[in-house]
Amino acid sequence: MQRRPGRKRGIWAIVLLVLGGALIAGPIVFVSGRFTVVHQYxxxxxxTLAHGDLVVLRTDTSALxxxxxVIYDPGTWGLKGPFIGRVAALGGEHISYAMGDKVLTLDGQPLDEPYLNGLPGDGGVAFDVAVPQGKVFILxxxxxxxxxxxxxxxxxxxTLPVSAVTGIEQPQRTLAYVAPGLAVLTGLFLLPxxxxxxxxxxxxxxxxxxxAGPVWGAVHVEQP
Known part of the structure; x- marks a missing residue:
């Protein structure tokens, strides 16, 4: 039985189309379920972040x-969020600042903050807080x-409850960030x-x- 012309091309076309679609749809589903994107206002x-920056955050906050x-809900402060800030202290830690000090202290030790714009005490507020378990102190x-x-x-x-934190910034060079993008690009190449x-x-x-081949089941009849 003779094969249809172009059969191999047709099979490869179906394979590449299915694979390309999967490589595009799969990462989109993965990212939408585990990450969120917000703008910094x-x-x-x-x-660290300028006004208008796009921030990718993972929604799993178990490894805070x-x-x-982080992105967090300041509802317990009577404010409408979400806000973006940095976790300065976790439950069980003691963070403080006295006016005139050059650094904040965490559990009695100077807190290294290389990411700061200006001085740690800018804003003119002194504080001395023992962060309860299950809470965070955000600056x-x-x-x-x-x-x-x-x-x-x-x-x-x-302090805010850990549950107020709804997303943690995802470093852009991690595998979880890069791999979905590479998969989508591969899918976009395979589709055409x-x-x-x-x-x-x-x-x-x-x-x-x-x-045209013989018709199965046909009976040959000789003409008289």
């Missing part, structure tokens, strides 16, 4: 660490222009190749129709 996180840039990198935990000390010492092979298969079939 304001200068409270300068110079001190120093993470902006631009202390002179950040409505953060320092200005809500009357509400649990300015698959479409091209499919078109080529149709062209070949039209130019070379399948030769």
């Amino acid at each position: 304001g200068d409270n996180m300068a110079p 660490r001190r120093g993470d840039v 902006g990198d631009n202390r002179g222009n950040s409505a953060d935990s320092r200005f809500h000390l009357d509400s649990s010492g300015g 190749v698959g479409i091209g092979l499919g078109i080529a298969a149709l062209v070949v079939r039209r130019r070379k129709p399948v030769p």
Whole structure:
């Protein structure tokens, strides 16, 4: 039995189209379920984040660490968010600042903050907070222009429940960030190749129709 012209091209076209579609759809579903994207409005996180910057955050906050840039809900402060800030202290830690000091202290030790814009005490607010378990103390990198935990000390010492943190900034060079993008690019490359092979298969079939063969079950009758 003779094969249809362009059959191999047609099979490869289907394979590439299915694979390309999967490589595009899969990462989109993965990213939409595990990441969120927000814009930074304001200068409270300068110079780390500038006004208008796009920030990618993972929605799994179970691995929250001190120093993470996060998006959070300031509802317990009576404010409408979300806001973006940096986790300065976690539950069980003691963070403080006295006017005139050059650094903040964490558990009695100087806190290294290389990301700051200006001085740690900019904003003119002293504080001395023992962060309860299950809570976080959040500060902006631009202390002179950040409505953060320092200005809500009357509400649990300015701390927020960990549940108020809804996203953690995803470093752009990690595998979880790069791999989905590479998969989508590969899918975008495979789709036009698959479409091209499919078109080529149709062209070949039209130019070379399948030769007519015997009809199964036909009975040969001799003419008298």
